[in-house]
Amino acid sequence: MEKETTRKGAGPLETPQGVVLHIADLRVVFHTYVGTVHALSGIDLDLREGKITGLAGETGCGKSVTAKAVMQLLPSTAEVLSGRILFGGEDLVRKTPSEMDAIRGKRIGMIFQNPRAALNPLFTVEEQLYFLLHRHEHLGRKEARKRSLALLEAVRMGGAKKRLRSYPFELSTGMCQRVMIAMGLACSPKLFIADEPTTGLDVTVQAQVLELFKHLVYEVGSTALLITHDLGVIAETSDYMGVMYGGRMVEFGTTEDLIEHTLHPYTQGLLRSSFTGEDDDELHYIPGVVPDLRRPPSGCVFEARCAVCVEECRVSVPDMIEVENGHRVACFQAGAAGIADGGKAGSTRGER
Numbered sequence: 099m100e101k102e103t104t105r106k107g108a109g110p111l112e113t114p115q116g117v118v119l120h121i122a123d124l125r126v127v128f129h130t131y132v133g134t135v136h137a138l139s140g141i142d143l144d145l146r147e148g149k150i151t152g153l154a155g156e157t158g159c160g161k162s163v164t165a166k167a168v169m170q171l172l173p174s175t176a177e178v179l180s181g182r183i184l185f186g187g188e189d190l191v192r193k194t195p196s197e198m199d200a201i202r203g204k205r206i207g208m209i210f211q212n213p214r215a216a217l218n219p220l221f222t223v224e225e226q227l228y229f230l231l232h233r234h235e236h237l238g239r240k241e242a243r244k245r246s247l248a249l250l251e252a253v254r255m256g257g258a259k260k261r262l263r264s265y266p267f268e269l270s271t272g273m274c275q276r277v278m279i280a281m282g283l284a285c286s287p288k289l290f291i292a293d294e295p296t297t298g299l300d301v302t303v304q305a306q307v308l309e310l311f312k313h314l315v316y317e318v319g320s321t322a323l324l325i326t327h328d329l330g331v332i333a334e335t336s337d338y339m340g341v342m343y344g345g346r347m348v349e350f351g352t353t354e355d356l357i358e359h360t361l362h363p364y365t366q367g368l369l370r371s372s373f374t375g376e377d378d379d380e381l382h383y384i385p386g387v388v389p390d391l392r393r394p395p396s397g398c399v400f401e402a403r404c405a406v407c408v409e410e411c412r413v414s415v416p417d418m419i420e421v422e423n424g425h426r427v428a429c430f431q432a433g434a435a436g437i438a439d440g441g442k443a444g445s446t447r448g449e450r
Contacts, residue, residue, distance in 0.1 A: 118289055118321040119145040119168065124181030126160075126167055133392040137163045139345045139399075141181070142418060145289065150315050150322045152336030152353065154329055154368065158388060159342040161325045162211070165291050167191075169208055170198045185289065204234040207282035207320075211294040213274035217266040223250075223277050224262040227284065234285045249280040253310055272303035279310050283318065290314055290322045296331060308335050329372050333357060341365045344389050344399035347418060351425035361427040363404045398430070406431050 114120060126138040138160045145151050153161045166172050168183055168190060183190040186205065193201070202208070210216040218226060227246040231237045237245060243262070250258035253276040266274055275295060282290055292311060296304040312335060315322045324336055332339050332353060339353040341364065349362040360366045367384035386403035389395055395402065398411040408430065416428045 114144060116147050117144045118147050118185070119143075119323075120182070120184040121164070121168070122182045122184075124164070124167060124183065125179040126163055126172065126181075127177050127179060128173075128175050129177065130175060136391045136394050137176070137345055138167070139394065141342075141345075141347055143340060143347065143350070145321055145323055146338065147321050148315065148319065149337040150312070150324055150335055151338040151340065152324045152326065152332030153340050153342060154326065154332055155342035156388060157327070158391075160345040161342055162293050163345075164342075165208070165293050165323065165325060168291065169202055169206065170195070200234075203230055203281070203287075204285045205287055206289045206291065207285070207287035208291040209275070209278040209282055209293065209295050211297055213278045214266055214269075214271060216278060217274060219266050222263055222265055223269075226277075227262075227281060230281055230284050245284070246280075249283055250276070252283065253277075253280045254306065255280070272300075272307070275303075275307055276310070279307070279314070283314060286318060287320055290320045291325075292322065293325045294327070295324070296326065296328065304331075311335065329368060341368065344394065345391055346399050346428065348400065348429070349425075349427045350418070352423075355423065355425050359425070361421060361425070361432045362400075362429045363406060363431070364400050367403075398428075404431075 121141055121143040124138050124141040125136075128135040128137055141160070141164055143151075143164070153164070155161055163172070163176075167178060168185075170190065170193065172178075178191055181191060190198070190201070221229075224243060224246055227249065228237075228239065228242040231242040231245055235245075246262060247258055250261060255261050255273065255276050261269065261273065261277075266277075269277070295311065296307055308331065311322065311324070314320050324332065326332060336353045338351070339356045340350040341348050341356075341362065343364050349356060349360075349365045356365065357369065360369060364384070367382070370382040371384065384403055389399055389402065395412075396415075397413050398404070398407065398416055401407040401411040404411065410430050414430075416430050418426045418428045420426045421432065
């Protein structure tokens, strides 16, 4: 059970046992010229120590916003309305920019969706690694160069000595991603966040990057949050899996349990939409479009696209409830016939 104390003079906050990052009731809006967008509407998420947690969902569901809220990298148009992000006995929501500067890169590492854009085009790989190592590890040029070379070799960068002198534009996308992983490894962070780390990579390089990612967690001793559209990547890499839709968490559990015993109609739709390439495999899709988050529905955020919704779904927001062994779902119909059968209900889905 979480114990909270005030920030001033009452000691640190406590996260649940075995949990590195605890997110509770996180609500984020974006103030835009077309209205207020409710990007996150009460996200709860625990990242367990030494484990990889995958976060899946359609574009715009709030995956990257969740990660950027943890890192305090939200744009100026964003506002955190409520919530706590507890890490190491501290609430990151309340941290000042200078306090977060000391945490980012040192205690929490992150690689971004576009690694080439995340690297500074004006500096070589060696200079960018030096800036990080000098700031957080207080290393001089000679020591930083030695560590940088070891890091590039650790991420299996071919011709590591030559690549140290390279600029980002001289590297392939896969090489840039390896540099980003090396930067994430540099200070042995307690938490590592990867936002679409395999986007734009071919299958071979993607497999290599994911192996490096697992090495970071299971051998180096970090904890990771993996954000991706690819359910296959999550199935092969993650210990836990969360599914987001419309700024809400709709299902969470161990990856094996969630895939084998899917409870939410949206998760079922995602799994059925994954094309296996087999000759008799029919390509399925989820009818309808995502909701307008400037005017989110008053009930379940998925009700307009759900084939099994009832009147309660249209007027009330379902709470996340635990079904069994940590498997949680936000759905009034989760126990209905055809919904708790591992996805078979999707075969009868049609547009309403």
